[in-house]
Amino acid sequence: MSNTFKRILITGGAGFLGTHLCERLVDQGHDVICVDNFFTSQKNNILHLLPKSNFELIRHDVTHPLYLEVDEIYNLACPASPVHYQYNPIKTIKTSVLGAINVLGLAKRVNAKVFQASTSEVYGDPTVHPQPESYRGNVNPIGLRACYDEGKRCAETLFFDYHRSNGVNIRVVRIFNTYGPRMHPYDGRVVSNFIIQALAGHDITIYGDGSQTRSFCYVDDLIEGFIRMMNGPDDFVGPVNLGNAGEFTIKELAELVLELTGSKSKLVPRPLPSDDPLQRRPDNTVAKKHLGWEPTVPLREGLAKTIEYFQSIDLTKFRKPTDYAYTGQ
Numbered sequence: 148m149s150n151t152f153k154r155i156l157i158t159g160g161a162g163f164l165g166t167h168l169c170e171r172l173v174d175q176g177h178d179v180i181c182v183d184n185f186f187t188s189q190k191n192n193i194l195h196l197l198p199k200s201n202f203e204l205i206r207h208d209v210t211h212p213l214y215l216e217v218d219e220i221y222n223l224a225c226p227a228s229p230v231h232y233q234y235n236p237i238k239t240i241k242t243s244v245l246g247a248i249n250v251l252g253l254a255k256r257v258n259a260k261v262f263q264a265s266t267s268e269v270y271g272d273p274t275v276h277p278q279p280e281s282y283r284g285n286v287n288p289i290g291l292r293a294c295y296d297e298g299k300r301c302a303e304t305l306f307f308d309y310h311r312s313n314g315v316n317i318r319v320v321r322i323f324n325t326y327g328p329r330m331h332p333y334d335g336r337v338v339s340n341f342i343i344q345a346l347a348g349h350d351i352t353i354y355g356d357g358s359q360t361r362s363f364c365y366v367d368d369l370i371e372g373f374i375r376m377m378n379g380p381d382d383f384v385g386p387v388n389l390g391n392a393g394e395f396t397i398k399e400l401a402e403l404v405l406e407l408t409g410s411k412s413k414l415v416p417r418p419l420p421s422d423d424p425l426q427r428r429p430d431n432t433v434a435k436k437h438l439g440w441e442p443t444v445p446l447r448e449g450l451a452k453t454i455e456y457f458q459s460i461d462l463t464k465f466r467k468p469t470d471y472a473y474t475g476q
């Protein structure tokens with residue numbers, strides 16, 4: 148327990164990353180307010196926190212203003228999986244842009260420090276590899292991913308303009324693909340899809356030829372990076388990359404999931420979605436220098452823990468966020 152507890156708002160606090168962050172801050176003794184509209188999550192993710200006296204849940208949509216008295220805000224509200232953020236692209240961009248305006252307005256009014264969960268997607272389909280924060284990206288502004296990528300880019304702009312124009316104390320992190328327990332089983336992202344498919348003995352859906360790469364960070368490592376960034380010096384506002392520098396092809400990931408689950412599922416090709424980035428790996432130099440942060444959990448170890456989680460849950464208790472989620476064959 149820390150001696151000085153803070154009042155901390157976490158938007159998107161019931162989602163995959165949000166629940167881990169809520170848990171960590173509640174354990175530290177802070178007064179945590181979780182705000183979520185439950186688009187890509189559900190209450191059972193945070194049931195264990197509800198009885199705690201320093202945890203509070205508000206069902207609210209961040210596209211509408213919110214008036215609270217808080218010391219810190221972590222802004223995580225936004226669907227993160229391509230299948231779900233493309234379901235209602237206009238809502239997705241409103242969530243990023245109006246959500247940012249609303250949390251920044253709140254931060255300005257109550258003089259709170261405010262943290263933005265940005266993304267490696269601001270780099271689009273990168274032509275510089277690995278990606279340093281100085282790279283300005285290669286985003287198609289009219290493509291299927293633009294609602295998410297451009298929404299997050301605009302949110303970063305708003306954060307820096309509120310900082311420069313109004314002196315709002317900001318922190319901006321760019322998160323690279325993160326996985327772990329409490330990902331929604333119908334999240335639609337590659338790690339949860341492959342594990343669910345392997346455990347059920349269903350085909351593993353490889354989009355394209357599986358040669359595209361991603362770098363996978365275990366959730367505990369990422370949350371440590373969040374906390375260090377929020378608590379770091381006020382003259383380091385970011386943006387900072389947070390991700391694991393180990394780079395794998397999607398086919399390699401599928402093979403590792405098959406090995407760890409002992410599954411006999413087959414890898415089957417599916418069409419590659421448009422604008423799917425061919426490669427992605429963080430340059431972590433800035434995070435190391437300013438936060439002393441480096442991931443510690445190798446993919447094999449993190450996947451084993453994630454598989455254990457998916458083996459332990461009852462899939463009938465989970466609602467599919469949209470019709471586009473993987474639903475079995």
Ligand code: NAD
Nearest residue numbers: 159162163164184185186187188208209225227322324325
């Ligand atoms: P998630 O989908 O599990 O969580 C997002 C949460 O936000 C959900 O609980 C959802 O219900 C909520 N939400 C969505 N729209 C909302 C709205 N309008 N009002 C209130 N709540 C809303 O995703 P996650 O992986 O936990 O991602 C959290 C944040 O981190 C997102 O902003 C995402 O863009 C960012 N991020 C995540 C990753 C990753 O690999 N997990 C990578 C890059 C960026």
Ligand code: UDP
Nearest residue numbers: 229335336337338340352353354359397423
């Ligand atoms: N992918 C795949 N099969 C799936 C889900 C995803 O081959 O069932 C691929 C997807 O095309 C992308 C990568 O895995 O190249 C990562 O996808 P994800 O949706 O997890 O996140 P992204 O990094 O693309 O936002």
